[in-house]
Amino acid sequence: MQQASVGALMMVPVGGGAAVTKRKPVEPAPGPLEDYARRFDDLLANRAQREGFRRYLKGLLLPDERNKTLTALANTEPVIGAQRKEAQSLQWFLTESGWEPEVVNRRRVELMLEDPKTAPVGSGALVIDETGDRKDGNATAHVGKQYLGGIGKIANGVVSVTSVYADERLYYPLEVEPYTPSHHFEGGKTDPAFRTKPLIALRLVERAIEMELPFRAVVGDILYGEHREFRRALQSRGIPYVLAVKPSYGWYLATGGRRETVEGVVGEYPWDGEQEPGEWVALEHSFRDGHVETWWALEPTRWPFDLGSDRRLVVATTDPATLPDLTTFYLFTNLPAPEPERGAANGDLAPADVAEVVRLYALRSWIEQSYKQVKNTLGWAHYQVRKDPSIRRHWQLVCCAFSFCWWACRGCGEMRSSPAVVVFKDPEHPSSAATDGAVGGEKENRHPAGTPVVAAGAAEGALVASALRNAVAILEGVLRYAPSCGAKEAA
Numbered sequence: 001m002q003q004a005s006v007g008a009l010m011m012v013p014v015g016g017g018a019a020v021t022k023r024k025p026v027e028p029a030p031g032p033l034e035d036y037a038r039r040f041d042d043l044l045a046n047r048a049q050r051e052g053f054r055r056y057l058k059g060l061l062l063p064d065e066r067n068k069t070l071t072a073l074a075n076t077e078p079v080i081g082a083q084r085k086e087a088q089s090l091q092w093f094l095t096e097s098g099w100e101p102e103v104v105n106r107r108r109v110e111l112m113l114e115d116p117k118t119a120p121v122g123s124g125a126l127v128i129d130e131t132g133d134r135k136d137g138n139a140t141a142h143v144g145k146q147y148l149g150g151i152g153k154i155a156n157g158v159v160s161v162t163s164v165y166a167d168e169r170l171y172y173p174l175e176v177e178p179y180t181p182s183h184h185f186e187g188g189k190t191d192p193a194f195r196t197k198p199l200i201a202l203r204l205v206e207r208a209i210e211m212e213l214p215f216r217a218v219v220g221d222i223l224y225g226e227h228r229e230f231r232r233a234l235q236s237r238g239i240p241y242v243l244a245v246k247p248s249y250g251w252y253l254a255t256g257g258r259r260e261t262v263e264g265v266v267g268e269y270p271w272d273g274e275q276e277p278g279e280w281v282a283l284e285h286s287f288r289d290g291h292v293e294t295w296w297a298l299e300p301t302r303w304p305f306d307l308g309s310d311r312r313l314v315v316a317t318t319d320p321a322t323l324p325d326l327t328t329f330y331l332f333t334n335l336p337a338p339e340p341e342r343g344a345a346n347g348d349l350a351p352a353d354v355a356e357v358v359r360l361y362a363l364r365s366w367i368e369q370s371y372k373q374v375k376n377t378l379g380w381a382h383y384q385v386r387k388d389p390s391i392r393r394h395w396q397l398v399c400c401a402f403s404f405c406w407w408a409c410r411g412c413g414e415m416r417s418s419p420a421v422v423v424f425k426d427p428e429h430p431s432s433a434a435t436d437g438a439v440g441g442e443k444e445n446r447h448p449a450g451t452p453v454v455a456a457g458a459a460e461g462a463l464v465a466s467a468l469r470n471a472v473a474i475l476e477g478v479l480r481y482a483p484s485c486g487a488k489e490a491a
Helices: 032-038 047-060 085-095 101-114 197-210 228-236 262-266 354-377 388-407 466-479
Strands: 009-014 018-023 125-134 144-148 153-166 171-179 217-220 241-245 250-252 259-261 281-286 292-298 312-317 328-333 421-423
Touching (some): 032 047, 101 171, 125 171, 125 197, 125 354, 171 197, 197 228, 259 262, 262 312, 292 354, 312 354, 328 354, 354 388, 388 466
Antiparallel strands (some): 009 018, 281 421, 292 312
16 A cells, blocks of 8 residues: 555645645646546545556557557567556556445446536436456356356356436446345345346436436336336336337236237237338338438237236337338337327326337437447456456546547537437428426426537647547547437328
8 A cells, every 4th residue: 555655745834834745746647638627536535546547547448459458558668568667557556456446436337427418308318338348267256157248158257237418419338236146145036135137226216316327217128128027117217218129918808718929919019111101100210320211110909909908019110011120129118109098008107109219229329339339449348357346447437538538528518409210201290309307207298309419529638649530530430429419200
C-alpha cells in the first residue's frame, strides 16, 4: 500500500499556522478524457488511484491491435513488460487500491442521466443482456462450464448479466452483475445464495426503477421470455415488458391435456401473399444507413391471447410464407392493445400497437449486433485477474470507457424524430410509438428524441491521442447498426 500514499498529498499552511492537505495534480489525460476523468476524482482516495483511472481508460480506448491486457494498457511488451512499473502500477490499481466499483458506476450513470444529450427518454427500452466469455482453469471467480454467448457454445468461462438503456439515438450499460454457477455453492442450486440469471436480471430492473430511469418496457431474449417466474414478477410489479420466446414454446390446454405451441397458433393465420395478407400487417423498418425494409407482423387474438388476457403474442418477420429463423421474432408483451376492449387487463400501462412492440424489440437487436463487438474492442474479457472485486473493477472501467464515447460526442443534436418502425400504408392506425408511456404505465407526452451526429471531424491537436480518435471510430461502428430516427409513415 506504500505506492498509494507516496506523493499523493502535500501540506498547505493556512491562517493561524494550521495546515490542510491539498491534492497534488496528476498528469492530465488527453483532450476531453481529462474533463471526463476529473468528474470521478473525489471518489478516488489518492493520486495513484487518479492516475491509474486515467491511464486505464486511455488504454482501453486505444485501437484493438492488441488485447487489452495490463501490459497492453501500459504500452509495454507482453510477459517481460509485466514487471515494469507502468504495468505494476495498473495491476495495483485494479487489484489492491481499494476503490469501490459500485460507487464509480453510480457516478458514471449519474453523468449520463444529467446530460440532456445522453439522458434516457420514456420511449426507450431497458434491455437485459447476458454475455459469456471463455476463461481457462477453475481458480477465477464465477468461472464454470456453461453456455457462453460470446462463442455460442458450452465451454469454461464467466457469464455476466447487464442492464442496458437503449433508444434510437444511443445505448449504454447501466449495471452489470456476474452469474455464479451452482457448483461454487455448498448447497448447489438449493443454496440460499445461489441466483439464476433471471433473478439477477429482475434485481437489475428493480435498481433501474429505484434510479427513476424512464423506459417504455423491459426487453429481453428467450432466456427471460420463457422464464415464467420472471414474467410473473414483472407483471405483479406493473412493469411493462417485451420478451422473446421460441416458436416451440408451448402450454397445455385446460381440457384434454393436449399441448399447443406458439408456432401452431401462428399457423392458424394464413398468408396468401402481399395482396391478400389476411391478419398480417406490413411494417416499415428504417435503418440509420438509409435503407428501408418491409417487415410483417401478426397478433393472434384467440385463446390464450383473447380478450381479458394480460399477455399478448406479436410475431414479426421478413417473410410470413417461410418464417425464416434468423429474421422471425415471437414476442410476448403485457403492453395493452390500443383497442379499449382488448387493453383492459393492463389498463395502467400505456397501449402499444404491433409497430411499437416490434420497435422496442428492434432496439435489442441493435445492441445484439454491435454492443458485444464494442465490448470486445474495449477489452471486456481481456482481464488477467482472478478475484471478484478485481473483475468487477475491470468491467466498470470498460463501462466508463464506453460511456465516455457517448459523453464526448459534442455533435449530438436535439431534433425531434419519428419512430424507426411504423405501420405501413395504414393511416387509420398510426403507430403508438408517438405516444409515450414511462415505466409503471404513466401516460405522458413523449420527450423529443435526439439524433446523434458522430463527431467525425474531431480536433486532431497535440493533446488528442489515438485513444480519443478511436472513441469516435467506436461510435461510428455502433451507429452502422442503429435503427433510424427519421422514418416516416408511408402514405
